[in-house]
Amino acid sequence: MADPYPTCWLNGEYLPLAEARISPLDRGFLFADGAYEVVPVHRGRPFRMRQHLERFDRSLAELRIGNPLPLAGWVEVTNTLVAATSATELLVYLQVTRGMEYGRNHLFPPATVEPTGFAFVSPYPQPAQSLLERGLAGVTLEDTRWARCDIKSVALLANVLLRQEAQDKGGSEAILTRDGRVTEGSSSTVFIVRDGKLVTPPNDHSILPGTSRDAVIELAAGWLPVEIRTFSVDDMRSASEVWIASAGRGVLPVTSVDGKAIGTGTPGATWLSMYARLQQHLDAIAARPALVDA
Ligand SMILES: Cc1ncc(COP(=O)(O)O)c(C=O)c1O
Structure with a gap:
């Protein structure tokens, strides 16, 4: 532009x-x-x-x-x-x-x-090649937002402060927690890969029902089992992969949380496959009218 x-x-x-x-x-x-x-x-x-x-x-x-x-x-x-x-x-x-x-x-x-x-x-802020190759750093922070995070309200002050705190601690996304469970990122949905399954929290008042979340879940169909359930910070730390997903960033690998490596500390094979599937999907639907779903 x-x-x-x-x-x-x-x-x-x-x-x-x-x-x-x-x-x-x-x-x-x-x-x-x-x-x-x-x-x-x-x-x-x-x-x-x-x-x-x-x-x-x-x-x-x-x-x-x-x-x-x-x-x-x-x-x-x-x-x-x-x-x-x-x-x-x-x-x-x-x-x-x-x-x-x-x-x-x-x-x-x-x-x-x-x-x-x-x-x-x-x-569109395309992710740098180095980000795709190395993944990003997540920082866990207590979710200090209000009780209706399912509403996409412009009242984003808590999200702003949390994202800045994560940045100040060397991370690129705040991974928010309530009572030891992961809710979502400060502007993204969080996924983990554990025991060969893709896991993400259920849509309730504590998270925004993400459009990228649904795209990822649909793209997993027939390939990767999906479990919609709450998971703890410890589950995330010991997962083989952690991803974040949002309209503004697509689906990205989180390769460290609070300075500690997730899995091998590099983007996982499952993420790489999901990323490729998303790109193929975007190519395949490019000519469809805007309101046809997907
Ligand atoms: C708090 C929060 N959660 C999740 C998401 C992901 O939603 P979507 O995939 O529709 O962008 C966003 C997007 O900005 C967000 O701000």
Whole structure:
């Protein structure tokens, strides 16, 4: 993307991102009162678009914020923003807040207040070859977030602090724990490979139901047994492989946790196969319409 400020979409209008403005009275700014999605575009096609949009709709419904666009409207916005760039590997960011009103009141504003809708694209941060060859370092931290992590809320302060703490301790992802069990990464789903099985925690209020999580589980079908269950930090430390998965980073191997090697301390054969399967899958579906699942 040559232009660092491509076209964005704000409340029904397309305009240069550098010119986009919202009010400082917006409840997204004052209270982090909103929800968001990050949709990856691979080979020019939004990946798992329907799942992202359904999760967006669900997050907004849980927050009791009206969705300003139907599913097809968000697809059109996404396709328009992608088409306005020359890139084929992108991240599309979608956000809706409860809108703005004069004053500052925790209670919901009157129904006449319109939600604020915003969308922009940015280049996909491709993982460096060295990262794929060596894997990344995870750092375990106590999960200090709220009790509704299943909602993709823009209130990300705990995630921000946890990710920074992991970075400060030499890691690239915070692996979050509650009462000795692993929940998820600060912005990713966690998988372990143990006894030849792929294990990931169940979707409940303590984790975000990940779109990449589901893609990985589907790609494992007929090849790798999958167990959806909680697992402990000790289970993770003694696993043969640990992975993280997210729309923004794909599926990546975690080769050390808290400075100690996982398995051989190099990306495992199972991850390598999953990574290759994901790339093949993205190639195979590249020409499908955006809303066909997968
Ligand atoms: C807290 C958290 N968990 C999991 C994920 C992975 O979700 P997805 O695969 O849909 O990106 C994310 C993505 O940003 C996240 O922020």
